[in-house]
Amino acid sequence: MPDITEIHTVPSQVAPERLQEYGVGVFYTLPTKSALKKALKKEYITVNGVTASTATIIRGGEIVRLCVPEEKKQLKQLVFPLKVLFEDEYLALIHKPAGILVSGNSFYTIANALVQNLRPSNQADAAKPQPVHRLDYATTGILLVGKTSGCIRALNKMFEDKxxxxxxxxxxxxxxxxxxxxxxxVDAKEAVSFFKVIRTVESPRFNKLNLVQLDPKTGRRHQLRKHLHSIGSPILGDKEYYLKDLVLNGKGVYLHAYALKFMHPVTKEPIEIIDPLPGKFQKIFPDQTN
Known part of the structure; x- marks a missing residue:
C-alpha cells in the first residue's frame, strides 16, 4: 500500500526552534507532541531530505516531509457529536461532557472526535484540530482547541505563561x-487556587453543600480536587479525593470548567466564553442563574 506523505514548508520568519517543538500540529497525522516524537524516533520525518531527530533545529525556509507507512495510520474515525461554543479559522472552544478523555492512547477521546465536529481551517498552516489543555475524565466544561500549527504553538505558550x-x-x-x-x-510542586462560596444549601446527608467558584493560578494535575479535599471540603461525587461515608455514587464529579478568558493569539481580540452550569448543578441550586 502507498505511504502517507505530508509536506510542510517552514516560513522564513520562524525563530530557531527544535523540530519536536515547532512540529506539533504541523502534520494532520501527528496531532500531538508525543506522536511527533514517535515519528522522529522511527525516522519518518526528513528536513531538506535529511532524516530528522529530536535534536534537529528549524531556522526557517526548510522543507519538512513526513512519510508514514499506510498500515501505521489509524483509519477508524470516532463519531461523537460535540457542542461547539466558538469557532473561527484558528481555534475553537467546545463543551467537554463527562465520561470521556480529552486525549491519550484510547480511541474514545475528544481529540479523535474533533475532525467530525469542526470546520477545516482555510489557513496555510491548517492542522488537525488539537486540544491545548486537559480536563479530567469526569470534569465537564470548556475545552480550548487549536486548528492551525501556529495557533496551537501560541496557545501552548499562553498556557505556559499563565x-x-x-x-x-x-x-x-x-x-x-x-x-x-x-x-x-500538589505532587511536591507549588499550587495556588482561589475559591469563593457563591451559595450554600442545607443537606440532610452532607450537612451543607456549597456552590464554589474556583480560580486556579497554577495547573497541576487534579489540583482543584486535591485542594478542596485538603481543606476538608471535597467535591461532591469525587471517589478519589473524599471523606469517609460522604461519597455520592452514580452522579459523577460536580466540577465544571465554566469560563475561559484570553487574548486571541492571531486576531488579538479578547475572548471570553462561558459554558453554563450543567443540569445536575441546577438541581441542587435551582434558582441559580448562569
Missing amino acids: EVKKTYYAVAIGLMEKEGTITTP
Whole structure:
C-alpha cells in the first residue's frame, strides 16, 4: 500500500526552534507532541531530505516531509457529536461532557472526535484540530482547541505563561469559609487556587453543600480536587479525593470548567466564553442563574 506523505514548508520568519517543538500540529497525522516524537524516533520525518531527530533545529525556509507507512495510520474515525461554543479559522472552544478523555492512547477521546465536529481551517498552516489543555475524565466544561500549527504553538505558550484565565465551579461538601486561597503543594510542586462560596444549601446527608467558584493560578494535575479535599471540603461525587461515608455514587464529579478568558493569539481580540452550569448543578441550586 502507498505511504502517507505530508509536506510542510517552514516560513522564513520562524525563530530557531527544535523540530519536536515547532512540529506539533504541523502534520494532520501527528496531532500531538508525543506522536511527533514517535515519528522522529522511527525516522519518518526528513528536513531538506535529511532524516530528522529530536535534536534537529528549524531556522526557517526548510522543507519538512513526513512519510508514514499506510498500515501505521489509524483509519477508524470516532463519531461523537460535540457542542461547539466558538469557532473561527484558528481555534475553537467546545463543551467537554463527562465520561470521556480529552486525549491519550484510547480511541474514545475528544481529540479523535474533533475532525467530525469542526470546520477545516482555510489557513496555510491548517492542522488537525488539537486540544491545548486537559480536563479530567469526569470534569465537564470548556475545552480550548487549536486548528492551525501556529495557533496551537501560541496557545501552548499562553498556557505556559499563565495568560489564559480559567474559572471553574464545583459543589463542595461541608462548612467552608466564604473565600480564601489554598496553597497546598500538589505532587511536591507549588499550587495556588482561589475559591469563593457563591451559595450554600442545607443537606440532610452532607450537612451543607456549597456552590464554589474556583480560580486556579497554577495547573497541576487534579489540583482543584486535591485542594478542596485538603481543606476538608471535597467535591461532591469525587471517589478519589473524599471523606469517609460522604461519597455520592452514580452522579459523577460536580466540577465544571465554566469560563475561559484570553487574548486571541492571531486576531488579538479578547475572548471570553462561558459554558453554563450543567443540569445536575441546577438541581441542587435551582434558582441559580448562569
